[in-house]
Amino acid sequence: MTTVKLWTDAEVEADPRVKAVFDDIRATRKSDFVNNFWRGLANQPQLLERTWASLKEVMVAPGELSPVVKEMIYVAVSTVNGCSYCIHSHTAQAKAKGMTEGMHAELLSVIGMASETNAIVQALQIPVDPEFQA
Amino acid sequence: MTTVKLWTDAEVEADPRVKAVFDDIRATRKSDFVNNFWRGLANQPQLLERTWASLKEVMVAPGELSPVVKEMIYVAVSTVNGCSYCIHSHTAQAKAKGMTEGMHAELLSVIGMASETNAIVQALQIPVDPEFQA
Amino acid sequence: MTTVKLWTDAEVEADPRVKAVFDDIRATRKSDFVNNFWRGLANQPQLLERTWASLKEVMVAPGELSPVVKEMIYVAVSTVNGCSYCIHSHTAQAKAKGMTEGMHAELLSVIGMASETNAIVQALQIPVDPEFQA
Amino acid sequence: MTTVKLWTDAEVEADPRVKAVFDDIRATRKSDFVNNFWRGLANQPQLLERTWASLKEVMVAPGELSPVVKEMIYVAVSTVNGCSYCIHSHTAQAKAKGMTEGMHAELLSVIGMASETNAIVQALQIPVDPEFQA
Amino acid sequence: MTTVKLWTDAEVEADPRVKAVFDDIRATRKSDFVNNFWRGLANQPQLLERTWASLKEVMVAPGELSPVVKEMIYVAVSTVNGCSYCIHSHTAQAKAKGMTEGMHAELLSVIGMASETNAIVQALQIPVDPEFQA
Amino acid sequence: MTTVKLWTDAEVEADPRVKAVFDDIRATRKSDFVNNFWRGLANQPQLLERTWASLKEVMVAPGELSPVVKEMIYVAVSTVNGCSYCIHSHTAQAKAKGMTEGMHAELLSVIGMASETNAIVQALQIPVDPEFQA
Structure with a gap:
């Protein structure tokens, strides 16, 4: 039970801004699975974009x-x-x-x-x- | 400003139970410096002994x-x-x-x-x- | 799974002290629905009364x-x-x-x-x- | 007592990457005063840049x-x-x-x-x- | 360094609403000493009154x-x-x-x-x- | 849904180190019931032993x-x-x-x-x- 809707793949496909982030998550992780956190964040595209960009910088980039x-x-x-x-x-x-x-x-x-x-x-x-x- | 007294080296020396823990801290760390945490715990010898024993097991022992x-x-x-x-x-x-x-x-x-x-x-x-x- | 019983409407009706608070919640909110928080607090009438009085002062009164x-x-x-x-x-x-x-x-x-x-x-x-x- | 050095204005001036962020903080806030938080973050230029960019988006941009x-x-x-x-x-x-x-x-x-x-x-x-x- | 002013005894004396609470704290505790918490709360008389009333009920009343x-x-x-x-x-x-x-x-x-x-x-x-x- | 396996009684019986702790829990508490916390800790025998020893000292020993x-x-x-x-x-x-x-x-x-x-x-x-x- 969430406080917002979790986006399905069909809903993601229909929204270019959200789709772009999901595509990058899939490409970066080399996996089709996108977990619920991102499906909840999809309701707030700007927060979705910024959070994924930060996560890539902090957790994925080599250091x-x-x-x-x-x-x-x-x-x-x-x-x-x-x-x-x-x-x-x-x-x-x-x-x-x-x-x-x-x-x-x-x-x-x-x-x-x-x-x-x-x-x-x-x-x-x-x-x-x-x-x-x- | 603490809620308990911080023990000086002289006070530690005068209490064999506390002294034994402080001696082991110094020997283990190969340093004479014993930080304030242990000087506050000295008021509760049983808690002092158990905490130091756990810390040695968790933080000092190889893993x-x-x-x-x-x-x-x-x-x-x-x-x-x-x-x-x-x-x-x-x-x-x-x-x-x-x-x-x-x-x-x-x-x-x-x-x-x-x-x-x-x-x-x-x-x-x-x-x-x-x-x-x- | 709570640590106390949640009171049903029938149990509330049978206890004048609890009933008085529930009546005021319903009147203040202009709704028959009383959420589980109050049904748990009903076990502690004094805490129930004080919490509702504070909530009215803080959240309902104009400011x-x-x-x-x-x-x-x-x-x-x-x-x-x-x-x-x-x-x-x-x-x-x-x-x-x-x-x-x-x-x-x-x-x-x-x-x-x-x-x-x-x-x-x-x-x-x-x-x-x-x-x-x- | 911090766990890192707080940068002085002179140190900021000498580092173009840090200076660029401080300049933008001053321009955005229309004030010469830059508080200690940014002087501590200056030790980690990438974190400094990302944090300021996020803060501008969240707290300064109209919404x-x-x-x-x-x-x-x-x-x-x-x-x-x-x-x-x-x-x-x-x-x-x-x-x-x-x-x-x-x-x-x-x-x-x-x-x-x-x-x-x-x-x-x-x-x-x-x-x-x-x-x-x- | 507080985010509000701490009231002196003279300031308390000059405000009947605050003075009434301070008088009751002193009478209840049988002591002239009123600690800083209440001197900070004095800026918000309604919060001061409600907090003291709750504290008396919870901590002072026998149970x-x-x-x-x-x-x-x-x-x-x-x-x-x-x-x-x-x-x-x-x-x-x-x-x-x-x-x-x-x-x-x-x-x-x-x-x-x-x-x-x-x-x-x-x-x-x-x-x-x-x-x-x- | 845990992040580790919860051990069944059969699994506990098969591991002497874990079994010794479970036997002592049962003897100390005079009850056959061992709650899930210990069944999760069983994956880490050293942590299991130390946690139970501390709990006995803190919560069971008279004071x-x-x-x-x-x-x-x-x-x-x-x-x-x-x-x-x-x-x-x-x-x-x-x-x-x-x-x-x-x-x-x-x-x-x-x-x-x-x-x-x-x-x-x-x-x-x-x-x-x-x-x-x-």
Whole structure:
């Protein structure tokens, strides 16, 4: 149950602006499958275009971090934000890009450990050590 | 301004249970510097012992993820949780373990991008695609 | 699946204290429909009364912000808090009070943009400029 | 205390890529003042360029929501995310764009009310009414 | 550095509506000290009145939970919300109402443990067992 | 729909390391029922062992806080973190350990009130009173 309509392929085909983004998603990912996130964003073509352009720049373009590391960071952020859809989609993408069961276990451990110490530090209101100055 | 006292080295020396943990932190990290987090936790020896034991297992023991990747995930979690102290301490540790300026820039981009799409997905209440089933 | 019982109309009718609040909700909203939130709160009559009184004062009483703007702010807060129910109910109310598709698209864009820059600012720990002093 | 260097005007002048963005910020805002957020982002020119381009599209370009409403939504999101810097900067901008004391008071009331009911709804795990279906 | 003015005692004295609330805070708490939260809320008399009335009903009126337990729950919520001011003020009040060092240590342990398992559960997207049905 | 497999009893029986933890959960809780959280964690034996050991120390071992108070604090944290599974499981456990309807109503009131004032305090950026210094 969404707050907007999810666009079908037929609806996408009928709208050149939306179709152009979907075509690029398919070409970039070398797959016909376009997930629901983009079908919801299709209602807002400008937001759709900008979000896909940013995602390509951040997640697809080559850089110093490997694709699997970027996906694991995405999972970590999505977990703390409690975004169920994003946890599912980026865990699937992390696995597709090489996250092993062992890496997943360590990712979970770091997320859990960080969340625990974050909370304790907040409760104690620990002041930043001058040694951590950038 | 903390909600508990931060222990000085003299106070640590006088308490064998706390001293044992501080000694192990110094030996493990090969450094005399013990940051404020542990000086606040010293008020709760059992929590201090358990937290340090977990941190050693999660962050220090070798695994499939490299130390710098684990620190970057820690920074991502701490950022979303808004823990200022943790952002400072783990950014410093990530740099010490090899995070370059370029890696830092990509980490920031992924954290920002994930936070943006997390929020949009939540606002749209997008249903999980069956293709993401584990 | 809730953690408390949702009250049926028959159960509401049988409890004068709860009935009085439901009657006022129906009269104020000029509608027979009372949504599940109030049916869950009915288990705690004092909390039910106080919450409805506050909601009337904040969301129904006339003020300087228009009803649709207040509903959009409610959606923004609910989105960041990840409250699925609240996102659905207040998006529906925002639409009922005049939120167009274009306004919805801009709301989503601002929520997403703010969430992205919030996260980057936190990761960078930017100090507040003195120019922003109230 | 930031996790990166804040660029001075002299440093900005010496880097054409960063200077181009700062020039556009100054021209767009018709003001010489460039706040610390951009001075921190200057370390990551690509992120700087993309963030400013997005912000112009979302917050500066004309649309259906007035500038002051967009700033108030920004404040609401920043408040829930606990971003102190963002609360200060966007409250200042909301005031500059016409937020009166009365509007500020109502904004605070809606943010508070939404946060309270969000939490209660989560604790009760209220199911979404079919009436809210988009 | 606040986003609104903090009212001095002289300013409070000069405004009968605000003065009435401050007088009741002082009488209820049997103390002349009124903390900064109320001095900031004084700018919005209606919000000030409603917030104090709610707080009296929730935190001061006798009920089934003891005052110290209510304050510890307040600290737990404030910690997860990352509200530094609230952590300080309610930790102080919890101590004033009888929270011992041992109770504080256990509170910290539960907050940390819950935050850790919350995050792991989210990352795993564990389905609710039917046995937990209310 | 989880991101990992949930282990059946047969799978648990076949893995001595996992079986040992499940046996201890059953013995400690004096019940054959093991909830889904542990069936998901079974994929990561080391995390399973450490999490159960910590939970026993924090939630089961006797201390100064009663079991029902610890469960209510757990519910408060889980609510703010928006962990649906955790809200269900710990509300059930709180009820099993003696939380009455009246205590539940007060818990909800405190969680709601704290969330409301947390948000208002953040929006106002109230400075900590020196009187709250530990």
